[in-house]
Amino acid sequence: MNHILIIVGVLVLALTIAAGLIWVERRLLSLWQDRLGPNRVGPLGLGQVLADMIKLFFKEDWIPPFADKPVFVLAPGILVLTILLTFAIIPFGPHFYVFNSNIGILFFLGNSSLGVYSIVLGGWASNNKYSMIGAMRASAQMLTYEVFMGLSLMGVVMMADSFNLNTIVEAQKGGWFIIPQFIGFVVFFIAGVAETHRLPFDIPEAEGELVAGYHSEYSGMKFGMFFVGEYLGITLISALIATLFFGGWLGPSFLPPFVWLMIKTFFFIGIFILLRASLPRPRYDQLMTFGWKVLLPLALLNLLITGAILIFLK
Amino acid sequence: MSFSGNTIIDELALKFGGQAVLSQQLTQDKITTFWISKDYLVPILKYLKNEISGPFKMLYDLTCIDERTRTHREGQPPSDFTVVYHLTSLERNEDLRIKVPLKDNYTLPSITSVWESANWYEREVYDMFGVIFSGHPRLTRILMPKSWQGHPLRKDHHTRATEIDPFSLTDKIREDEELNLTFSPEEYGMKRQSDGSDFMFLNLGPQHPGTHGLLRLVVQLHGEDIVDIVPDIGFHHRGAEKMGERQSWHTFIPYTDRIDYLGGVMNNLAYLLSVEKLGGIEVPERASVIRIMMSELFRIASHLVWLGTFAQDLGQLSPVFYTFSDRERIFDIVSAITGARMHPAWFRIGGVAHDLPDGWEKLMQDLVNYLPKRLREFDKMIMKNRIIKARTVGIGVFTTEEAIEWGVTGAGLRATGYNWDYRKTRPYSGIDQFEFDIPLGKNGDCYDRAIIRMEEMRQSLRIIQQCINNMPAGHYKSDHALAIPPRKDKTMTDIETLITHFVGVSWGPVFPSGEAMVPIEATKGSNGYYLISDGSTSAYRARIRTPSFPHMQMLPFISKGYTIPDLLSILGAMDFVLADLDR
Numbered sequence: 001m002n003h004i005l006i007i008v009g010v011l012v013l014a015l016t017i018a019a020g021l022i023w024v025e026r027r028l029l030s031l032w033q034d035r036l037g038p039n040r041v042g043p044l045g046l047g048q049v050l051a052d053m054i055k056l057f058f059k060e061d062w063i064p065p066f067a068d069k070p071v072f073v074l075a076p077g078i079l080v081l082t083i084l085l086t087f088a089i090i091p092f093g094p095h096f097y098v099f100n101s102n103i104g105i106l107f108f109l110g111n112s113s114l115g116v117y118s119i120v121l122g123g124w125a126s127n128n129k130y131s132m133i134g135a136m137r138a139s140a141q142m143l144t145y146e147v148f149m150g151l152s153l154m155g156v157v158m159m160a161d162s163f164n165l166n167t168i169v170e171a172q173k174g175g176w177f178i179i180p181q182f183i184g185f186v187v188f189f190i191a192g193v194a195e196t197h198r199l200p201f202d203i204p205e206a207e208g209e210l211v212a213g214y215h216s217e218y219s220g221m222k223f224g225m226f227f228v229g230e231y232l233g234i235t236l237i238s239a240l241i242a243t244l245f246f247g248g249w250l251g252p253s254f255l256p257p258f259v260w261l262m263i264k265t266f267f268f269i270g271i272f273i274l275l276r277a278s279l280p281r282p283r284y285d286q287l288m289t290f291g292w293k294v295l296l297p298l299a300l301l302n303l304l305i306t307g308a309i310l311i312f313l314k
Numbered sequence: 315m316s317f318s319g320n321t322i323i324d325e326l327a328l329k330f331g332g333q334a335v336l337s338q339q340l341t342q343d344k345i346t347t348f349w350i351s352k353d354y355l356v357p358i359l360k361y362l363k364n365e366i367s368g369p370f371k372m373l374y375d376l377t378c379i380d381e382r383t384r385t386h387r388e389g390q391p392p393s394d395f396t397v398v399y400h401l402t403s404l405e406r407n408e409d410l411r412i413k414v415p416l417k418d419n420y421t422l423p424s425i426t427s428v429w430e431s432a433n434w435y436e437r438e439v440y441d442m443f444g445v446i447f448s449g450h451p452r453l454t455r456i457l458m459p460k461s462w463q464g465h466p467l468r469k470d471h472h473t474r475a476t477e478i479d480p481f482s483l484t485d486k487i488r489e490d491e492e493l494n495l496t497f498s499p500e501e502y503g504m505k506r507q508s509d510g511s512d513f514m515f516l517n518l519g520p521q522h523p524g525t526h527g528l529l530r531l532v533v534q535l536h537g538e539d540i541v542d543i544v545p546d547i548g549f550h551h552r553g554a555e556k557m558g559e560r561q562s563w564h565t566f567i568p569y570t571d572r573i574d575y576l577g578g579v580m581n582n583l584a585y586l587l588s589v590e591k592l593g594g595i596e597v598p599e600r601a602s603v604i605r606i607m608m609s610e611l612f613r614i615a616s617h618l619v620w621l622g623t624f625a626q627d628l629g630q631l632s633p634v635f636y637t638f639s640d641r642e643r644i645f646d647i648v649s650a651i652t653g654a655r656m657h658p659a660w661f662r663i664g665g666v667a668h669d670l671p672d673g674w675e676k677l678m679q680d681l682v683n684y685l686p687k688r689l690r691e692f693d694k695m696i697m698k699n700r701i702i703k704a705r706t707v708g709i710g711v712f713t714t715e716e717a718i719e720w721g722v723t724g725a726g727l728r729a730t731g732y733n734w735d736y737r738k739t740r741p742y743s744g745i746d747q748f749e750f751d752i753p754l755g756k757n758g759d760c761y762d763r764a765i766i767r768m769e770e771m772r773q774s775l776r777i778i779q780q781c782i783n784n785m786p787a788g789h790y791k792s793d794h795a796l797a798i799p800p801r802k803d804k805t806m807t808d809i810e811t812l813i814t815h816f817v818g819v820s821w822g823p824v825f826p827s828g829e830a831m832v833p834i835e836a837t838k839g840s841n842g843y844y845l846i847s848d849g850s851t852s853a854y855r856a857r858i859r860t861p862s863f864p865h866m867q868m869l870p871f872i873s874k875g876y877t878i879p880d881l882l883s884i885l886g887a888m889d890f891v892l893a894d895l896d897r
Contacts, residue, residue: 033635129516133538133878199629200701209524209878280701281629283879284538 007088007098014087018231023049025231025273032277056227061220068125075122076218076225082115083232090239091166093249093257104165105157108240109150112195115233116142119197122226123214134213137203137284141194144291145201148299149191155184155306156244169248178245183302185245187295192241194287196233198272200279203287238268322366322410323348329361330354336391336415342591343830345400347411349391352422355414359428362401362410370401370410371718374833375859376425376435377844378443380469384848386827391415395445397422400831400844400859404718404732407739416445424450431720434867442467442555452502457548457896460494466556473560495546497532502544504534513541516878520549524627524882527892531869531881538877543870550896558845558856562822563589564663564798566856570843571657573858574894576616577837578648580609582661584834587742588843589663591830593796593823600788601665602744607678607781608651608660609743610774614685615644616837617767617774620889624764625696627886628705633696640688647677663823664797669790675782682779689771697765706760710872710884713758720871721864724839725770725889729755729762736835748777760887767889796823822851831859838862838889858897862890 023038023046030037041047063069086108088098101107116139123135157163159180160171168177178185194201205213215226242248242264251260282290320338323346327335336349350358362370379396381387393415401410414422424447425432436447437456444465447453455462464471472478499506499515506513519530528549534541554573558566570581583605590597597605618641622634645655651674652658652667660667696702712722714730727734735752737745753769755762791801798818804811817823827849833842839861848854865888873881 029631033632034639035635129514133516199631202629203879209882211523277632278695279630280625280699280705281879282701282704283877285877286704 003098006096010087010090010092010098011084013092014084014232014235015228017235018228019049019053021231021234021269022052022227024269025276028270028273029277032274053224056221056224059220061222064126064128064217066127067217068127071121071125072217073222075118075125076215076222076229077118078121079115079118079229080225080232082111082118083229083236086111086236087239089165090236090243091169091248092261096249096258097166100166101164103163104168105153105163109146109153112149113142113146115195116146118229119214122218126214126217128217130210130212130216131214134205134210134216138197138214140288141197141201141203141284144288145191145194148187148291148296149195151296151299151303152184152187152191153244154303155181158303158306158310165243165248169243169250172247172250176245176247176250181245181302181306183298184306185241187299187302188244189241190295192237193272193275194291196230196237196272198230198234199276200281201287202281203284234269234272235265238265238272241268320346320348322346322362325366326350326358326361330358334358337389339390339413339829341411341829342594343588343832345409345411345831347413347829349413349415352414352416356423356425356428358412359399359401359425363428368403368406368408370403370406370408371715372402372404373399373425373429373431373435373721374402374409374840375400375842375844375857376432376439377857377859378439378445378467379846379855380443380467383469384846384854386848392417394418395420395443397439397445398844398857399425404734420444421446421448423448424453426450429719431864431867434863441465444468455548457551459491459548461491466553473556497544499534504542504544508536511536518881520546524885526623526885526890529866529892529895533878533881535878540873540876540878540881543873543881545866545869547866548896550892552893552897554897555856555858558853558858560852562851563825563853564818564822566853567661568657568659571659572893573860573897574616574836574838574841574862574891575656576612576619576891577841577894578608578612578615578656579605579652579658579660580612580616580834580836581841582659583609583743584832584836584841585843585845586661586663587832587834588830588845589825591832592825592828592845592847593663593794594826595664595792595794595796597665597743597792598789599744599786601790601792603781603785604666604670604790605661605743606745606748607778607785608648608658608666610777610781611644611648613774613837614771615641615648617771618644620767621692621696621764624886624889625702627882628702630696630699630702633692636688636695637692640685643681643684647674647681650674650677662791662798664794665789665791670785675785678778678782682775682782685775686772689768693768697768703761705879705883706764706887708757709760709876709880710887711757711759712868712872716868716871717758720868722839722868723861723864724835724837725763725766726839726865728752728766730758731756736833736840740833742832742834745777748780750774750776760883763887763889796825798823824849824851831857833859836861838891838894839865860894860897862892862894865890866895 027037038048039045041051063072089101089104089107091097119138120135123131156168156177160168215223218226242261246264249257249261323335323338334350334354336351339347341347377398381393381396395416397414399412416422424436434456436450437453439445440453441455441458442465497515514535516533516535518533519525520528530546532544554569557569567582570585571578573581618637622637625633648658649655651670652660714732717727717730731754733752733754738752750773753766755766791797795814800811800815805815825847827847829846831842831844833840841861842859844857845853846855873884
């Protein structure tokens with residue numbers, strides 16, 4: 001019974017944060033862009049979230065006649081599903097988690113690889129040239145960034161001696177992993193931005209070039225799923241960064257552990273939005289070059305040094 | 315025939331024989347104008363472009379005049395349609411206007427073998443006048459839809475929709491129009507496959523976030539690499555030149571505002587300089603300085619829009635808000651002075667609409683003090699950003715020779731390192747009295763074009779500062795009888811002025827017959843109105859030469875081999891406006 005409550009709680013939490021981010025992002029962007037943003041609906045414009053959701057639900061959910069219908073419908077679901085599944089492994093407090101997995105990190109990496117299918121299939125099934133180019137770009141980008149996303153985490157795994165996120169958090173009681181694993185953090189953060197296709201890594205949708213990229217043909221709630229999927233992704237990556245490098249729910253005891261995790265998570269969500277407000281978009285081949293030629297060697301180097309130091313200390 | 319005084323015409327007569335040059339024509343703008351027979355057209359143009367010392371390398375404009383209802387043609391060879399070639403020699407700083415008469419047979423040889431850039435111009439003349447250019451690679455309509463009946467700029471074509479039967483859009487018409495827009499690569503001699511793979515034909519526009527308006531580019535892609543581009547323009551065509559023949563000299567002013575709709579009064583200036591040349595009107599010093607000040611203000615406004623959208627094309631979301639809010643400050647001043655914002659239509663024949671309001675100096679000075687700090691911020695935020703540099707340095711490169719060959723003016727030409735600014739080379743409205751520098755680039759790439767515009771804003775601020783410090787006293791409008799509407803102070807006391815006022819306002823002023831064109835350095839390159847008066851209340855022909863047209867024509871040439879994101883950099887750095895392109 002308790003377990004089911006936690007599952008529902010985490011689901012509601014993740015979806016609420018993701019929906020709330022619609023408002024947070026628009027308000028923060030407008031703050032940085034010298035304007036007000038949505039402030040008309042409800043107090044501080046918070047009702048905007050509700051209004052946007054009602055709009056998405058009631059919009060005509062049009063499937064183009066030239067699309068591959070089953071795949072077209074399936075694609076957005078995959079994205080939301082894989083991300084929501086990953087929330088299961090995140091420890092929100094000492095005993096507040098859905099699934100205490102011994103292969104937590106591998107579970108996350110596996111799910112994020114599956115998430116790529118959503119975009120590739122969605123772009124392919126749309127049968128639209130812009131979507132197709134977007135999907136192609138997405139698969140190339142993911143292929144590149146998945147590689148060292150995993151590698152960048154290996155330093156943390158070695159230091160905690162476990163794939164289990166609870167153990168990793170416990171292992172940071174002596175000090176957060178951000179200090180010894182700074183390179184790992186930088187690489188993981190960049191890979192995380194790429195994973196969620198946020199600016200400056202939004203080349204699969206690159207508004208000015210590809211209209212809306214892989215989801216050009218989507219409308220109504222199916223578009224809404226891509227939309228919410230993106231925010232879920234941001235929340236997930238931010239929560240993971242907080243858990244893996246910033247001690248997760250650890251913190252002084254005047255606040256409950258859960259609140260500490262939320263504070264840390266929202267800090268990184270803010271950074272995601274700030275990045276979007278400030279950076280232009282590189283060309284995809286420059287992105288690829290950066291990935292293979294800079295980040296991959298960096299991740300490997302980090303792995304090597306961490307390993308060497310750990311062996312030396314033993 | 316012998317022509318006294320003009321060495322070029324004498325040289326041509328000597329080289330090609332007496333019958334090559336038919337006659338010389340004197341125009342108000344003092345541009346050497348002469349008529350040649352169409353048999354000599356291609357060799358003469360080839361000679362002028364390639365062999366003469368101080369060659370005329372740039373085809374500045376190519377247009378046509380329907381002469382069939384023109385009355386004042388003294389000394390001109392008989393002609394139904396006259397094709398006009400406007401050449402510019404940057405080396406000599408001199409222009410040539412060459413006219414070819416067409417009588418009964420409306421066919422003449424194409425000059426695309428001499429200038430590739432003649433391609434679109436000849437298509438436009440064909441589209442508008444039905445003149446056939448033999449040997450043109452693809453003589454089809456360019457601005458009007460394929461289905462259009464007749465040639466709009468012919469004098470027998472209707473001016474208003476009310477002159478024809480009411481139009482109704484049936485399903486059949488809609489389907490046919492959609493069919494007309496279907497792209498067929500074979501029509502353009504393009505292949506559908508390469509050796510190993512199929513090409514993708516991507517339809518960019520007419521509705522696309524990166525094209526800044528109704529522009530359609532059909533991009534032939536190999537992967538993401540651009541093989542070729544076919545620009546399809548004309549979606550924004552509103553018949554501005556035809557309106558110029560309909561409106562009076564005075565009432566055409568508001569239409570010019572909407573040509574380069576970001577340039578505001580800069581368009582008025584280009585038009586009025588030509589009008590005043592026709593009428594021989596001297597503009598008072600104060601009016602000239604006010605005009606310069608307002609034009610430079612609009613140059614900054616236009617460049618700010620460009621800067622924001624340029625950054626947005628490269629994926630940077632925020633600068634567009636900063637630049638637009640600064641542009642709002644400029645519009646606050648513009649509305650305080652003129653009463654309007656984007657399209658003030660504030661310049662008048664012989665001056666400006668009214669004097670500057672009290673306290674204008676403070677408004678202007680506040681802006682001049684405020685903007686440099688913001689420009690430094692933009693420099694840091696945009697121009698020094700490494701991703702922006704990676705996206706623009708070495709992209710869309712062309713050399714000075716290529717720029718001149720394609721008729722590129724403005725920042726595009728200066729980015730190649732060639733020092734050519736009409737404000738310096740052909741000073742107008744007393745701009746030679748001001749101190750300012752012309753920024754130059756080196757590499758001719760997108761980044762250089764952008765950095766030049768940044769610097770141009772600073773130089774414009776310098777000019778405005780000098781205007782504030784040295785605004786001359788005097789009248790804001792000329793006393794000339796053709797300056798419409800005349801100043802009010804005399805109107806109520808002097809019957810002659812009252813009559814002139816009445817006639818000028820009810821019918822419009824009558825300008826003496828003749829031809830004039832004054833090129834100016836507009837926001838996007840060189841803009842010029844080639845006006846022909848037949849001694850009437852409106853222009854007999856109002857040709858609008860805009861910079862965006864040749865720049866867009868060059869797009870396929872400079873984009874080949876780059877990728878789709880690069881195409882957006884190139885479009886962003888080009889700084890075009892669709893109304894300026896299609897008129």
